[in-house]
Amino acid sequence: MSRPVRIGVQLHPQHAPKYGLIRDAVRRAEDMGVDVVFNWDHFYPLYGDPEGAHFECWTMLGAIAEQTERVELGALVTGGGYRNPDLLADMARTVDHISDGRLILGIGAGWFEKDYQQYGYEFGTAGSRLALLKESMARIADRLAKLNPQPVRDIPILIGGGGEKKTLRLVAEYADIWHSFADPDALHRKSGILAEHCAAVGTDPAAIEKSVEWPGADKAAEFLPLGATLFTVGVGGPDYDLGPVEEAIRWRDSVNPESVAGIS
Template identity: 80%
Template structure:
């Protein structure tokens, strides 16, 4: 896939004592030239005090959509089992309209057991959560096709995960963006497996954008050579420092 290198920021909605901290971080990201603002779909912090301050994902995305003018936005990633898939499709369509067509629908199978237990979802097993995601993805597509008005654009679907038998098969069938976790060798190996799944379902692996976490300047060019075009820096509250984001943007500007 021939695409420009993009820089994203995951504004992790944890440890912010009030929403103003997040609003300010979003403003600073857009002003700095970031391409995508992500959050995450959890109900409790993943680091630090596990019962610390935290905000909900999709309500926050609606606010980001209204606040911003240029950046794309989405969850990295939505927990696949947290919402009825038809409702999720409608939420995504609505946020897409609020943003003027800038939403990325990021989704995964889910993994954080505390979220499930505290909010009354069945945690099950990794296999059952992936099975549920596989059942939900066509329902999301079907609901998006029925909504009136329809989304502003064909909302890009991002799937996060690297399971070689099931997750990458879903990426091949449904996704426009694949967010990979792991080192460079893992990415290269799983890229080959993804290509095999694409051949099996008749999709083009070159039309699936590769996404991963920012690996740092010494390693970023190697990831680009392996096909990655979207790098995301994670930042946490309460301060949401953007020093690493500035480094990533400077690296991108110098290579352009």
């Protein structure tokens, strides 16, 4: 492996009627030794009661940045059509400073139609949303270069999705991390396509970290030969049971035998 295995936790910001439940889950996750704390960027629950409790993504990231000391943090992923991209770049720069350089800027094209309809955004088509994401990535990069003060570090860009013609091209052009929802066979095939896009734009595919959802300790090793090193466990409210995260951390430490828990 070219880089150590890392474990993320995605705390779904839904069905938690008080923010304190999420704050406590963040504390427990960092104390447990996770490498990254993610949330997601939606306005309504994705499962359970569709009108259940839900909190907004980026204000929460500011709070997580202030609360934590070690973990990286970000959205898995920001809806590309929900915010002016120049504003999003400024928000990311600000959260990066609050966290002293621990932000990951995760972004995707968006897909949850209810978010768009209820908040007055144009849903369009998959093609139009990807076109908007392409435009947004260029504007985000341009705005980040102009901001004063500059980000603490070159903020890593995570792009989520697996579209072979357009999304993977954007990954090749802009991403430091690629989050795929693919199984091992599909990840192998899509990695080859990503490598072709990287060759076309002059990017080293080995420089792009591969991120996947946690498949369980019995299956995670199947992803290692494919280059996946960031595994994220999804956890829902209101209880935020981190038992599966403990399993993932034990597995991480078994394949990173020289690592200190939580520090890659």
